[in-house]
Amino acid sequence: MVDVPPPTLPPARSRTRTWAVVAAACTGQFLVVLDVSVVNVALPSMRTDLGLSGPGLQWVVNAYSIAFAGFMLLGGRAADIYGRKRMFLTGLGLFTAASLAGGFAQEGWQLLAARAGQGLGAAVLSPATLTILTAAVPEGAARTRAIGTWMAVGAGGGAAGGLIGGVLTDALSWRWVLLINVPVGVLVLAGAAVWLAEGRAGDRRRVDLLGAVLVTAGLATTAYGVVQTEAAGWTGAATLVPLLGGPALLGVFVLVEARAAAPLMPLRVLGVRAVSAANVSMLILGSASFGMWYFMTVYAQNVLGYTPLEAGFALVPSSAAVFVGAKAAPAIMARTGAKPLAVTGVLVAAAGFGWQSTMGVDGSYLTAVCLPGVLMMAGVGLASTPLATLATSGAAPGDAGLVSGLVNTSRTMGGALGLAVLSTVAAARTGGSTGAAEITAGYALAFRTSALVLTAGALMMLIWLPGSRGTDTRRGPGSRAGGLGGRSGKEAAPAALHSPEA
Numbered sequence: 001m002v003d004v005p006p007p008t009l010p011p012a013r014s015r016t017r018t019w020a021v022v023a024a025a026c027t028g029q030f031l032v033v034l035d036v037s038v039v040n041v042a043l044p045s046m047r048t049d050l051g052l053s054g055p056g057l058q059w060v061v062n063a064y065s066i067a068f069a070g071f072m073l074l075g076g077r078a079a080d081i082y083g084r085k086r087m088f089l090t091g092l093g094l095f096t097a098a099s100l101a102g103g104f105a106q107e108g109w110q111l112l113a114a115r116a117g118q119g120l121g122a123a124v125l126s127p128a129t130l131t132i133l134t135a136a137v138p139e140g141a142a143r144t145r146a147i148g149t150w151m152a153v154g155a156g157g158g159a160a161g162g163l164i165g166g167v168l169t170d171a172l173s174w175r176w177v178l179l180i181n182v183p184v185g186v187l188v189l190a191g192a193a194v195w196l197a198e199g200r201a202g203d204r205r206r207v208d209l210l211g212a213v214l215v216t217a218g219l220a221t222t223a224y225g226v227v228q229t230e231a232a233g234w235t236g237a238a239t240l241v242p243l244l245g246g247p248a249l250l251g252v253f254v255l256v257e258a259r260a261a262a263p264l265m266p267l268r269v270l271g272v273r274a275v276s277a278a279n280v281s282m283l284i285l286g287s288a289s290f291g292m293w294y295f296m297t298v299y300a301q302n303v304l305g306y307t308p309l310e311a312g313f314a315l316v317p318s319s320a321a322v323f324v325g326a327k328a329a330p331a332i333m334a335r336t337g338a339k340p341l342a343v344t345g346v347l348v349a350a351a352g353f354g355w356q357s358t359m360g361v362d363g364s365y366l367t368a369v370c371l372p373g374v375l376m377m378a379g380v381g382l383a384s385t386p387l388a389t390l391a392t393s394g395a396a397p398g399d400a401g402l403v404s405g406l407v408n409t410s411r412t413m414g415g416a417l418g419l420a421v422l423s424t425v426a427a428a429r430t431g432g433s434t435g436a437a438e439i440t441a442g443y444a445l446a447f448r449t450s451a452l453v454l455t456a457g458a459l460m461m462l463i464w465l466p467g468s469r470g471t472d473t474r475r476g477p478g479s480r481a482g483g484l485g486g487r488s489g490k491e492a493a494p495a496a497l498h499s500p501e502a
Helices: 011-037 040-050 054-070 072-082 084-103 108-136 141-171 181-195 209-232 237-259 273-289 291-302 308-314 316-336 338-356 365-393 397-430 436-464 489-497
Strands: none
Touching (some): 011 108, 040 308, 054 072, 054 209, 108 397, 141 291, 141 308, 209 237, 209 397, 273 291, 273 365, 291 338, 291 397, 291 436, 308 316, 365 397
């Protein structure tokens, strides 16, 4: 495939456009990740206002996450085929319109439908942000810094969701956790229309809609089955049918992709070691860490008695930690390499989750919220950037959007499934009791489970992730430390695909 470059510009204007592109990409990513977590502190208010059930409340989070993850491969491929700018504007427009609809929802089903619409818009927007960024910044130290900024802003969006949601819920109402996206979305749309240049892979193949429907249905059905275990148990028909049907649909998806002339997910991409190992690692990291914001906000409000605003402020140090970790990762990675930093970050996060599992009914803010939260999120920030860099370094130019979508799919779908599983784990331990001690014990077991998953994940990464040769970004092919130099992604990616480590 031939990547269509933007028009040549004078150096000064080119640098201005480059960083304008980075700013637009990071803002778009901030919005879509923010909306994964911003609703958490508003959930009790939503339940009271709209009469949502307990499982329905969980679906306020999962409707967004599953639509986001399920359609992201489609969004990534569409960016390659129809144009990154076009898909960025389309995704952001849909996301903004769905946010407006959700803010004015009068019934529970309307809110869930709007959240699914937001997730669909995010699925189109998010892979376009990373593809636009990697196309605008040449491979080397500058691209690593740009990806680090993108990861930090995205992680910061997830982390800041608690604070922003708390402020808006207390000061205005829960509706503003959705409505706040509207003015920001309109401003970014206007700026992106001016500053972004169009770019696409040269092949105008048809989008694989059947593959998109199958993978989304499979992921959503599996997540629904996990959620049903809380009410129906693991052996009930309401649980077994979706738990068996979801993987079956995913199996059909694999068969379709193997035979399709223009597959949504070319299976050859997963044959690249850097891509497959980094995405599995990202799925594990997301599955263990995503539920942290959910459990911490409900623990702070339901057990420790915090208001939504206080719960939001309580998580500010964790928000700062994930941002600092992701921003520090590129500089550390230049000295250690991507794999050692990714493994170290996951182990740091596991230690934080283990500490958090010692939480109690009368826990102090410092030891039951602040310090464990900082450790958990600093580790997530340190691990995310090298994993994203490893995954995208193994992509050919025509697959850049696809691999960007796959990275986000792995993280987000891991988070959705992880939240469903961990909520079930916590509910099983609680046994239906509403007492503070039982609720806390359930949350503690969820954090302990996450710590074990992350520890196992670190061992897997140590064995599977590629080392210093081929796809490691410690000294990327043709890179020059500290500058914008180095070979472009168009030149370097095919070498990564055929490197010994791949």
